[in-house]
Amino acid sequence: MPPTPSPETLTPPTPELIGSGPAMQDVYRLTRQVARSNASVLLLGETGTGKELIANAIHRLSPRGSGPFVRVNCGALAESLLESELFGHVRGSFTGAIDNRIGRFEAAHTGTVFLDEVNSTTPKLQVKLLRVLQEHEFERVGDTQTIRVDTRVIAASNRDLPEEIEAGRFREDLYYRLNVVTIYLPPLRERREDIPELVAHFIRIYNRENHCDVPRIEPAAMQAMVDYDWPGNVRELQNYIERAIVLAPGSELTRDLLPDEILEKRRRRIGRGVDLETLAATLVEQGIEAAGPQADNLHAQIVNRVERELVTQVMTECEGVQVKAAAKLGINRNTLHKKLQQYGLEK
Ligand SMILES: Nc1ncnc2c1ncn2[C@@H]1O[C@H](COP(=O)(O)OP(=O)(O)OP(=O)(O)O)[C@@H](O)[C@H]1O
Ligand SMILES: [Mg+2]
Known part of the structure; x- marks a missing residue:
């Protein structure tokens, strides 16, 4: 039989990206693939995982790479300021609008706009964003003239958007427009x-x-x-x-x-000064005792009991919100989902 070829290790798509272990392979493959297209991309991942670096890499590797890359932090501005930041305004459209001003979508014409913390936008802005994504057009604040732009959109969120949709804070139609391709940045x-x-x-x-x-x-x-x-x-x-x-x-x-x-x-402390090592030692000791002298699968018995209890308690504490529980446990959502199935804790 011919030997199975070992899967090729992908190097990072741009030199400032470091680390090519298995967890980053999907990220690099997707980054290269979407760079060729004009598709909207949604970047998900905890704070500090490299969402902005990837957004920038996609832009630079794309045919728009010589055009502008414009980042807007949607979480940093109140609704009305963000609206004028994104779409521009005409003189006198609100107090303080002393001049006409172009917005970031126009500034990013022929390039890419990176909507960071897109989960922070209000429903009114989400409607306007949806229209830009679908029709590539909008009006400046206080103006009736329609402007068309050729701007690619990359968005990032450090919240779970399906959960935000369920809670009524994020429009489902906008979500589907943004997440033509989703890239998930793994935690370190x-x-x-x-x-x-x-x-x-x-x-x-x-x-x-x-x-x-x-x-x-x-x-x-x-x-x-x-x-x-x-x-x-x-x-x-x-x-x-x-x-x-x-x-x-x-x-x-x-x-x-x-x-x-x-x-x-x-030596991280929990509760009233009990450290985790002591706690674990006590639990294991009691578990061995409870299983009795004949037990022959102690590892599975004790590890599974402890894990089931841990998952149950953290899920209860997080009111059943899986993304929160996964973050607290420090495991990814798929892993948590599998454990919930394994232990019959899905409901
Ligand atoms: N793979 C990587 N290689 C080298 N540096 C990285 C990598 N990932 C992240 N960094 C560095 O870590 C810092 C945080 O990265 P970045 O701003 O892209 O994260 P983020 O996901 O956008 O975080 P936040 O959600 O807080 O905005 C940056 O200084 C970036 O250069
Ligand atoms: Mg960022």
Whole structure:
């Protein structure tokens, strides 16, 4: 039989993207594929996972790459200001509108507009966005003249949009227009294999930027970073490396230069001062005792019981909202879904 060809490892589509482990392979493949098209793209993922980097990569690799890339943070402005930011306004259309002004959609003509935190838009704006996506046209605030633009839309959200739709905060028709293709950016804790490369990358960058010379990293420091859960993802990693480089007294980035959150991972306290290790030891001890001397599948018995209980309690605490529970557990939604099925906890 001929040997099965090993699947090809895709390199990052642009040089500033670091890490090519299995978790990023889909991201890179989709990024290259959608770049060729004009399709709207929806980027989902926790804070700091690289949504903006991917949006920018799609733009640069696309036939519009030489046109403008315009980012609008929809979460940063109130409705009326955001409307005028996106679509422009004519003089006198509201207090403070002292001049005509073109909006970001016009500014991005022949290029790409990146709607960051699109989940923060109001229903009224969502209607207007839907029309731009469908008809490529809109009016400036306070004007009747219709403007047509050739602008590609990439949007990002760090909320689960189907849940926002269910809660009545996001229009379903707009969602389907935005998510012609969805790219999900995995959290850093689900691609730990990329951490050493990211660390090395940021060490190089911050040495150069700060005129420092810290070329080496202590193995224990690297291990602590690989073990940590990174709730702030790559952005958090980046900040900690910069801090450590700036504070390093010698030529090595040592463990003690890392903040307590990282080092105390194994001693994180819960409840009334019980640490997780002690708690786990107690539970296991009682589990072994309860299973009796004849038990021959202790691993499955105890691990499954603990996992089922953990999933049940976190789901209850999160009022059944799977995306929240998955985030709290630090596992992805598909994994959570499988566990809910496995334990018969779907309802
Ligand atoms: N794969 C990566 N390689 C190198 N740097 C990365 C990578 N992913 C993210 N970063 C860096 O981490 C920081 C956060 O990335 P980015 O702004 O793209 O995240 P985001 O998903 O848009 O976050 P937020 O939801 O908070 O806006 C940036 O400084 C970016 O350069
Ligand atoms: Mg961002």
